Amino acid sequence: MSNRINQCIRIANVLLLAAIMLLSFAAIALPAARASDLTAAEQCDREAGSEFDLERNRSFPAVSTEDIRIGIALSACREAYNQNGDARTQFQLARVLDKAGQKVQSRRILEEAARGGHALAMVNxxxxxxxxxxxxxxxxxxxxxxxxxxxxxxxxxxxxxxxxxxxxxxxxxxxxxxxxxxxxGDDVAAFNLAVMLDEGKAVPEDNLEAAKFYGLAAERGNVDAMINLGLMFESGEGVRRNPVAAQELFRQAANRGDPLGQQKLDPIATGSVLRTAMLAKMDQSK
The missing domain is CATH 1.25.40 (Serine Threonine Protein Phosphatase 5, Tetratricopeptide repeat)
Incomplete structure (x- = not known):
């Protein structure tokens, strides 16, 4: 009786193991099956959609230029293009061709996309x-x-x-x-706007507004804006003087490798740099 029970248990275990293996194979095969269900245009969208393209297919995440898989993207986008792809497909093919170093072909197809009214193609x-x-x-x-x-x-x-x-x-x-x-959302635009207001060139000088846009650019990680706003807080130009806020901005810039930010945080190092320069001048005068 016990042998029969053990045999039944062994059979059940074998069946359970077989079921688990089948489920594992199905899980592995499922992404491939889904990928094969995509059209050439969708594969091109998946492999070459740009984050700056408001017209991209948002069913797929954007792909940065450095992350484009040239072989896969080029094959998919070429096929989609040959199937009378739309302006977005043309732009994405041009993008992949440019990454692949095929500049002449990229320019020709980029022009097609621009003439077709694709906004980012027109910019590029x-x-x-x-x-x-x-x-x-x-x-x-x-x-x-x-x-x-x-x-x-x-x-x-x-x-x-x-x-x-x-x-x-x-x-x-x-x-x-x-x-x-x-x-x-463009941090460089915010920085350039702040510079125009800060310097008062071509528009009336407005340091308060300049500080506002430096702050906006700095929040988005713009190092130059951090430095300029820090200098404003340090001197009190256009804003209430705030050495603590200035040092925090210099620290953020220094953490991103900015040399002026690093100097502003290290007055000893700054003095050392100045002393070295003075000694060099003295040596030249001898």
């Missing part, structure tokens, strides 16, 4: 045109992309109006576009 293609001296055409592309809500386009318009590239210089419009980009 506009930047290429600006480098080639076609600033006015680039400016037109930035305007169209900014109208579609692209943050990088808004920033580029701010630069264009500030420097008079592709259009007449206009400080007020530069401020407007930098502000739009900074509110949308």
């Amino acid at each position: 293609y506009g930047a290429l045109l600006a480098e080639a001296g076609e600033a006015e055409t680039a400016f037109d592309l930035y305007q169209r992309a900014a109208a579609a809500g692209n943050i990088l386009a808004a920033y580029n318009l701010g630069v264009a109006y500030r420097d008079g590239v592709g259009t007449d210089a206009d400080g007020a419009l530069a401020i407007r576009w930098f502000e739009r980009a900074s509110i949308a």
Whole structure:
């Protein structure tokens, strides 16, 4: 009787082990099956969607340039492109080709995507045109992309109006576009806006507003903004003097490797640097 019971237990254990193995195989096979169910366009979206692209397929996480898997992405995006892919597919293929070092093909397909109305493609293609001296055409592309809500386009318009590239210089419009980009999350736009207000070039000087936008950029990790706002708190320019806040900003900048931030935190080291420079001058005068 006990032998029969033991035999039944052994059979049950074998069946249980077999069931576990089948479930394990199914779990392994499931992602592959799901991947195979994707269309070429969806695979391209998964492998090459940019975080700066408001039009990307949000069913998949954005892929940074350094994380693009060239072989997989190129195969998927080429196939999607050959299947009459839309402007987003064209942009993503151009992005992968650029990462692969195929610059001529990338530029040609990027132009297709820009002509197809893809906002980020218009920004990137506009930047290429600006480098080639076609600033006015680039400016037109930035305007169209900014109208579609692209943050990088808004920033580029701010630069264009500030420097008079592709259009007449206009400080007020530069401020407007930098502000739009900074509110949308661009730390560099916030920093540039603060610099314009801080220096009073092309717009009236407004140190209080400058401090506000330096603070916004610093909160987003912009080291230059940390230093400039720290200097304002140190001197009391445009804000109430606050040495403690200044030191905290210098510390944050120093932690990110900024040499001025490190010097501001280490007056002994700063003095050492000055003494070394003085000794060098004395040696030269001998």
